[in-house]
Amino acid sequence: MTLVLALKETPPVPLEAERISPDVLQGLSREDVLNLEAQLGNRRVRLREFFEVDGEGSEEIVLRGDLSRVKYVGRGMTRGRIVIQGNAGMHLGAEMRGGEILVEGNASDWVGAEMRGGLIRIQGNAGNQVGAAYRGSPRGMRGGTIVVQGSCRNEVGMRMRRGLIYVGGRCGDFAGLQMLGGTLVLAGGAGIRAGGWMRGGTIVSFQEIRLLPTFLYACTYRPTFLRLIERHLEALGCPLPQGVGDAPFALYTGDTSVPGKGEIFVRAVEWKT
Amino acid sequence: MQVNGVRIEDAFAEAFPMWGARVVITAATPRWALVAARTMTGFATSVIGCGCEAAVERFWPNTPDGRPGVSVLVFATSRDRLRRALVDRIGQAVMTCPTTACYNGLSAEESEPVGSALRYFGDGFQRRKRIGPKRYWRIPVMDGEFVVEEHFGVVQAVGGGNFLIFGCDEEAALAAARAAVRAARAVEGVALPFPGGVVRSGTKVGSRYRFLTASTNDPYCPVLRTRTKTALPPEANAVYEIVIDGLAEGPVREAMRRGILAACREGVVSISAANFGGRLGPYHLRLQEVLAGPLS
Numbered sequence: 001m002t003l004v005l006a007l008k009e010t011p012p013v014p015l016e017a018e019r020i021s022p023d024v025l026q027g028l029s030r031e032d033v034l035n036l037e038a039q040l041g042n043r044r045v046r047l048r049e050f051f052e053v054d055g056e057g058s059e060e061i062v063l064r065g066d067l068s069r070v071k072y073v074g075r076g077m078t079r080g081r082i083v084i085q086g087n088a089g090m091h092l093g094a095e096m097r098g099g100e101i102l103v104e105g106n107a108s109d110w111v112g113a114e115m116r117g118g119l120i121r122i123q124g125n126a127g128n129q130v131g132a133a134y135r136g137s138p139r140g141m142r143g144g145t146i147v148v149q150g151s152c153r154n155e156v157g158m159r160m161r162r163g164l165i166y167v168g169g170r171c172g173d174f175a176g177l178q179m180l181g182g183t184l185v186l187a188g189g190a191g192i193r194a195g196g197w198m199r200g201g202t203i204v205s206f207q208e209i210r211l212l213p214t215f216l217y218a219c220t221y222r223p224t225f226l227r228l229i230e231r232h233l234e235a236l237g238c239p240l241p242q243g244v245g246d247a248p249f250a251l252y253t254g255d256t257s258v259p260g261k262g263e264i265f266v267r268a269v270e271w272k273t
Numbered sequence: 274m275q276v277n278g279v280r281i282e283d284a285f286a287e288a289f290p291m292w293g294a295r296v297v298i299t300a301a302t303p304r305w306a307l308v309a310a311r312t313m314t315g316f317a318t319s320v321i322g323c324g325c326e327a328a329v330e331r332f333w334p335n336t337p338d339g340r341p342g343v344s345v346l347v348f349a350t351s352r353d354r355l356r357r358a359l360v361d362r363i364g365q366a367v368m369t370c371p372t373t374a375c376y377n378g379l380s381a382e383e384s385e386p387v388g389s390a391l392r393y394f395g396d397g398f399q400r401r402k403r404i405g406p407k408r409y410w411r412i413p414v415m416d417g418e419f420v421v422e423e424h425f426g427v428v429q430a431v432g433g434g435n436f437l438i439f440g441c442d443e444e445a446a447l448a449a450a451r452a453a454v455r456a457a458r459a460v461e462g463v464a465l466p467f468p469g470g471v472v473r474s475g476t477k478v479g480s481r482y483r484f485l486t487a488s489t490n491d492p493y494c495p496v497l498r499t500r501t502k503t504a505l506p507p508e509a510n511a512v513y514e515i516v517i518d519g520l521a522e523g524p525v526r527e528a529m530r531r532g533i534l535a536a537c538r539e540g541v542v543s544i545s546a547a548n549f550g551g552r553l554g555p556y557h558l559r560l561q562e563v564l565a566g567p568l569s
Contacts, residue, residue: 163403227340
């Protein structure tokens with residue numbers, strides 16, 4: 001059975017609702033769900049003040065309305081599924097370990113920050129620091145998959161260590177900043193300084209991107225593992241707009257200013273010599 | 274019992290437990306995938322002398338990377354021997370072959386680390402990629418990268434399913450053997466590891482020479498009809514054996530059934546099976562039961 005929470009009105013200030021998670025809600029009665037606490041600015045409130053609830057606690061949660069001011073939905077969740085029929089607020093699925101979150105609208109900053117497992121899918125656009133590390137934290141995303149079918153803003157995948165981020169639209173500046181591992185796939189290209197201070201990991205761009213001069217061209221070839229990523233994304237219902245096919249990719253390594261062992265693959269129009 | 278006028282002896286094939294794995298090899302073209310698969314399965318006819326038994330299974334339709342692929346089945350008498358065979362053969366025959374990649378083709382509860390053993394060839398330049406639930410190693414080579422899955426599934430399998438085709442002459446026996454191999458190979462999950470799927474040097478356990486563990490199966494050698502206690506029908510002048518390993522008993526039985534039916538043709542005197550008096554393996558595949566169809 002699905003639990004439906006419909007937002008009655010947009011909170012005047014951000015509502016921190018990290019208890020909206022299958023781990024917390026499963027098994028709770030409707031009344032228990034309505035009485036759960038959330039943080040609104042500097043005061044504690046009950047969910048009943050902002051949500052209408054239909055059904056009982058379950059592993060499948062549907063949120064309706066413009067939740068762009070509702071933060072921390074699905075934080076640390078380990079199982080179940082959340083569907084947001086509207087926009088999502090900051091820190092969606094932060095530190096998530098399992099399960100799935102689907103956003104049918106746009107999402108704000110820090111989607112999947114420091115997540116360790118599971119799947120987050122944004123059908124619209126996302127904000128800054130998708131899958132990134134919190135300020136002062138050494139590692140960002142450590143596992144799982146984030147799919148953003150629209151565009152993203154800055155610092156996507158900052159200090160990510162493992163996992164896969166796919167951005168269908170254009171990405172802002174500093175994509176993969178200080179990246180340590182994992183894979184960042186940019187179907188729509190990226191702004192400036194992609195891979196800056198990158199120590200490890202893989203960035204794949206299907207569009208020409210302006211690389212820092214501290215990335216060195218290695219060769220042009222057909223990386224087999226990109227086909228594995230392509231098929232993995234296909235299985236998630238997210239086919240790459242331009243399939244990998246037999247296209248060659250130019251490989252750049254860096255960031256040599258760190259120095260780093262990262263790699264940036266840029267889809268090549270022709271074999272570079 | 275007779276099929277198409279060919280006598281089916283009341284005999285049983287004595288099969289034994291093995292460990293098996295399926296390897297999916299992909300490459301830029303079907304030809305290169307097949308070249309790698311054939312190279313990998315070279316000198317892998319019998320565990321007695323080769324350490325493992327392996328054969329090309331079929332073209333694999335839906336490969337992990339979407340390129341043309343061929344599946345190979347590998348069998349050994351223990352998990353450890355199977356792991357070593359996989360590491361050696363993938364390392365020497367698949368990684369060396371242009372454009373190839375190598376993946377696990379078996380969903381199994383147990384697995385052996387293969388890619389993680391091969392990664393050292395990368396001399397520190399290798400990279401690991403986790404894609405979904407699976408882990409892969411990317412080993413730099415001279416035409417790009419060799420991608421190999423970290424773990425390969427292994428299952429308890431069945432080795433040594435067999436039947437013997439007694440022909441009135443070599444041509445008839447060989448034609449029947451070829452027809453049997455074609456029919457048996459159509460079954461998924463079986464390997465016929467001998468040359469062309471056919472054995473002419475059937476073995477018995479032991480030898481008069483102490484340093485040999487197996488020697489020629491003299492009761493089935495026509496040239497020894499007068500010098501040993503022969504097991505040959507009077508009309509038989511050539512015998513071929515079809516040996517079948519499988520990932521489970523069911524596919525071995527089905528491959529035997531199809532193979533025997535295909536072998537029952539003109540010039541074949543009878544069909545029998547090789548066993549060791551029930552001392553070698555726990556699977557006793559009686560030919561007449563096998564022909565009755567799949568087990569319920």
